[in-house]
Amino acid sequence: MAKTHITMKVNGAEVEGLVEPRTLLVHFLRETLSLTGTHIGCETTHCGACTVDLDGKSVKSCTVFAVQAEGSEILTIEGIANADGSLAALQEGFRMMHGLQCGFCTPGMIVRAHRLLQENPAPTEAEIRMGISGNLCRCTGYQNIVKAIQYASAKVNGTEFREAAE
Amino acid sequence: MNDMTPTREQRTAALEGMGCKRKRVEDIRFTQGKGNYVDDVKLPGMLHGDFVRSPHAHARVKAIHSEEALKVPGVLAVITAETLKTVNLAWMPTLAGDVQMVLADGKVLFQNQEVAFVVATDRYAADDGIAKVEVEYEPLPVLVDPFKAMDPDAPVLREDLAGKTTGAHGPRKHHNHIFEWTVGDKDLTDAAFRKADVTIKELISYHRVHPSPLETCQCVCSFDKIRGELTIWGTFQAPHVIRTVVALIAKIPEHKIHVISPDIGGGFGNKVGAYPGYICAAVASIVTGKPVKWVEDRIENLTATSFARDYHMTAELAATKEGKVTGLRVHVLADHGAFDACADPSKWPAGFFNIVTGSYDIPVAHLAVDGIYTNKAPGGVAYRCSFRVTEAAYCIERAMDILAQKLNMDPAELRLKNFVRPEQFPYHSALGWEYDSGDYATAMKKVMETVKYAGLRQEQADKRAAFKRGETREIMGVGVSFFTEIVGAGPSKNCDILGIAMFDSCEIRLHPTGAGIARVGSKSQGQGHETTWAQIIATEIGIPADNIMVEEGNTDTAPYGLGTYGSRSTPVAGAAIAMAARKIKAKAQMIAAYKLEVHEDDLEWDIDGFRVKGLPEKTMSMKDICWAAYNSVPPGMEPGLEAVSYYDPPNMTYPFGAYICVMDIDVDTGVYKVRRFMALDDCGTRINPMIIEGQVHGGLTEAFAIAMGQEIRYDDAGNVVTGSFMDFFMPTAVETPHWETDFTVTPSPHHPIGAKGVGESPNVGGVPAFSNAVNDAFSFLGSTHIQMPHDYWRNWKAAKSLGVFA
Incomplete structure (x- = not known):
């Protein structure tokens, strides 16, 4: 099948590649660019393991063609950490609040939460739950993911994080 | 002693050993997308x-x-x-x-x-x-209905078995029959039923589901x-x-x-x-x-790949009119699909389903399981449960509620009346297990107190009266569940896979500078073994958990182990880790005695090293012993500091717990709301409370999915109609209830560190808690048992069949 040349900015770096028109963005990221942090859990846009940020919006990269991302700016889990290499507030929050277990949903969940906090820096619990409802987790029951996002929100906003009472 | 000397508390804390909410070492890579799947x-x-x-x-x-x-x-x-x-x-x-x-x-x-x-x-x-x-x-012709599998004219599925009247587990009764497995004393059980004041009998189905880990x-x-x-x-x-x-x-x-x-990326038995x-x-x-x-x-x-459950259980209980259970009889029709690919220990065609007497002192019981073939996918895995234990727990916990209803007795009171009592442990159940330890009544009462159980029942009575007066269309259910698991398969005397005994193993090798590597026969799929296994070693030998690397999953380097499923890692591999650590400690003691120029017996262990009895200032830390192990061991001793342990457990472990679910259901829409869910787990010694709580949250969420909507459903032509995440219920953060957790600690008497395992308990105990809540809500309208899953549509149908729209 004929291939198309595409360019985009991924995690701040200009990248390019040759893809079939049908190549999915997630396969371009994982296989051409070797950015394997973005995962595939369902291939039907339900689970959100493949969530990346495309021009400032969360998308599920298993149902976006790579050619659709031509000229766009992509942020994946590999671009989330702080510039000095330390864990970003969200990454730290997931660890401190035990917001992950097997780690398979985690990259998509963190990238989604990153966008959520850009849009709503101090979300309520209900807003967090709705905001991550496109991302499935089979291990944690979500409760600690919610706390992880609250932790990050507080850290970024310079407010005090108080763990919700059990 | 100068001010810089750490206190004993500081030394203990520095180890991050057992009981510490140690943050997970895995998370550093997982949160950065640097896992390697x-x-x-x-x-x-x-x-x-x-x-x-x-x-x-x-x-x-x-x-x-x-x-x-x-x-x-x-x-x-x-x-x-x-x-x-x-x-x-x-x-x-x-x-x-x-x-x-x-x-x-x-x-x-x-x-x-x-x-x-x-x-x-x-x-x-x-x-x-x-x-x-x-x-x-x-x-x-397609065979979907398990109840028609053994009809005389049922289609022949397995032509390869033509003429084979005996399978791996004994005689076959029909061309679609796989095995019949019976346990218990039939005659004594029949006699108990003849003498009973009250009996109940109900077909309780546990539908086909799927573990579906995200990977x-x-x-x-x-x-x-x-x-x-x-x-x-x-x-x-x-x-x-x-x-x-x-x-x-x-x-x-x-x-x-x-x-x-x-x-x-998650396993759950899949x-x-x-x-x-x-x-x-x-x-x-x-x-x-x-x-x-x-x-x-x-x-x-x-x-x-690998469905779970699909057990159709006809449960009967016999009891006195005061509510003392005198007998249990269960028949299971087990739908195994096209091939019997159950992942059970070899000698257990229905897993450990004979834990079906549950947490109750039932004097006699009889169980028969018929496995059959249908035109469905093979499997029958232990989806976040020890082999068929969740089916058994669901069966007895529903049956107890149905009995309570018939006796007009509170379901919690009926349970308290029938619990195995603390002084009865080790308890020998009527179906052949030896329960190691438990204090059921304490756990049950604690959780009842937390949720103010009596108040809930009063509120429910008021609401029912209001419903009957036509003042509300909302009904309220209180689901009580008390489960006893059987995990840690298992002792070589009765557990093997393909002839290999179900031991587990650990090899620990300490390096000169006081760090080391532990290789274990288990395999984490999210349980956090790299974190918790190091905590066991830290407590046992006084090397900080941060200095122990845990490695699993490479068969060239790890000692042979039977892997991670059936909540067996802590009971079996966890024991092997402790035993390997103790071998190291024993050698370390000899080295320390030599270096301190005292007899071994003059040394005592103190957090992170040995000290001479009566001379607390004369000590040798484990870190220093590691160094000495590589340059100045006693004459005749081999250098180095490493050990291997293969642990064959003497018995299973029996975690237990008490769960209460409070649910409101709108009868006109079937929409339910989980108002409160309280889970108390007793998994014996707690290695990392943070991880335990995380496991309970996750297991409850899976239980919620199973009880309230998840199903692998086939149409009459054998098409799977729930074959994607569009149709197969996967709760999101919006539907998932808020979880409350609590615990008691009853250590296992036979396990080296007293731990029992917890990962699967919430799935085992959670499903009956949800289902009992739904059934409890509807019971006053005249139902005895409504089959799972309890999604909105089925709740609405249940309401309709009970005549609430008349």
Whole structure:
């Protein structure tokens, strides 16, 4: 099948590649660019393991063609950490609040939460739950993911994080 | 002592040992997208394999035409059963003593069964090839309803078993019968029922579900023709078992097979068994001489690899009119699908279902299980439970509620009246188990107090009265569940897989500077073993957990272990870790005695080293002992500091817990709301409370999904109608209730550190708590048992059938 040349900015770096028109963005990221942090859990846009940020919006990269991302700016889990290499507030929050277990949903969940906090820096619990409802987790029951996002929100906003009472 | 000397509390805290909410070491890589899962493995020249699958649930395969597929650019091979027959791999043995087609051999027996394996340069080309493979089918009558499986005129599913009147577990009664398994004393049980004041009998079904971890099953097989070695990266919960299975069926010497389970994206029982994808990828690699990757998609995962449950349980209880249970009788019709591929220990065709007497002192019981074939996917895995324990817990917990209803007694009171009492442990159950320890009444009362149980019952009575007066359309249910699990399979006297005893293992090697590596036969799929196993070692030998690297999943380096499932890691591998650590400590004591110039018996352990009894300032830290182990051991002693332990547990462990669910249901819409869920777990000694709580949250969420909507459902033609995440209920953060957790601690008396295991308890106890809440809500309208799953539509149907719309 004929291939198309595409360019985009991924995690701040200009990248390019040759893809079939049908190549999915997630396969371009994982296989051409070797950015394997973005995962595939369902291939039907339900689970959100493949969530990346495309021009400032969360998308599920298993149902976006790579050619659709031509000229766009992509942020994946590999671009989330702080510039000095330390864990970003969200990454730290997931660890401190035990917001992950097997780690398979985690990259998509963190990238989604990153966008959520850009849009709503101090979300309520209900807003967090709705905001991550496109991302499935089979291990944690979500409760600690919610706390992880609250932790990050507080850290970024310079407010005090108080763990919700059990 | 100067001010800089750490206190004993500081020394203990520095270890981050058992009881510490240690943050997980795994999270550093997982939160940065730097985990290494199977699909991340990329080898030079790697090919991709994918399946042509059957659209029919039962059909004869007349012909497979692959010529057109082979013309597709990138397609290199199409493997069929005929290809596999040349290497004697068209069929493979199952863990349950049956055989299973790797690729359709003459017929297909369930929808989406593997028919041919297309090997291509990438996954897109493989898909193109699949579209071009033409299969001629002749449809056959389909058997979906398990209750019709043993009708005289039922279709013959397994023609390969023609004339075989005996299976792996005894006589077969019918061409679709697999086994009958009976336990207990029938005559005494029958007598108890004849004498009973009150009896109940109910068909309680536990529907077919699927573990569906977020990562599907997958592997990369790479055969090195020059060395004759096969390396398999796979999503394996039990990598050593996979190695032995491959050695046995592929006739490759076991030392030339390298199985690697890298990071695994959840397992929940789905990744215990051996699937056709693994065999086909291995054969394809041997044939092509190149690495071959196979990655299941979600639809394939839900429809072809390893369902769970599908038990239809007819439960009967006999009791006095005061509510003392005097007998239990259970018959199970077990739908195993097309092949008996249950992942149970070899001698247990229905797993440990004979834990069905639950937490109650029931003097006599009898159990019979009939396993049957239908045109459904094979499997029968322990989905986040020890083998068939969740079915058993659901059965007895529903039955107890039904009995309470008949006796007009509170369900919690009935349970308290029948609990095995603390002084009865070790308790011998009527169906053959020896429960190790428990304090059930304390746990039950504690959780009742937390939720203000009496107040809830009063509120429910008020609401029921209001409903009857027509003032509300909302009904309220209080679901009580008390479960006893049986985990930690298991003792070699009764547990093996393919003849290998179900021990587990640990090797610890300490380095000169006071750090070390522990290799363990278990395999984490998210449980956090890299964190918790180091905590056990830290407490046992006084080396900080941060200085211990834990490695699992590489069969070349880890000692042989039976893997992680059935909540067996802490009870078995956890014990092996403690025992290996104690061997190290014993040698360390000899080294310390030599260096301190005292007799070994004059030393005592103190947090992170030894001190001379009566001379607390004369000490030698474990860190210093590590150094000494490499340069100045006592004369005649070998240098180094390492140990291996293979632990054969003397008994299972029996975690337990008390759960209460408060639910409100709108009868006009069937919409429910979980108002409160309180889970108290007793898993014995607690290694990492943070991880325990996380496990409970996750298990409860899976239980919630199962009880309230999740189902693998077939239509009459054998089509799976819930084959994607669109139809198969996967709760999001919005639907998932808020969880409250609590605990008591009753250590296991026979386990080296007293731990019992917890990962599966919430699934075992959670499902009956939800289902009992729904049933409790509807009971005052005249129902005794409503089958799961309790989704909105079924709740509405239940309300309708109870006449609330009249």
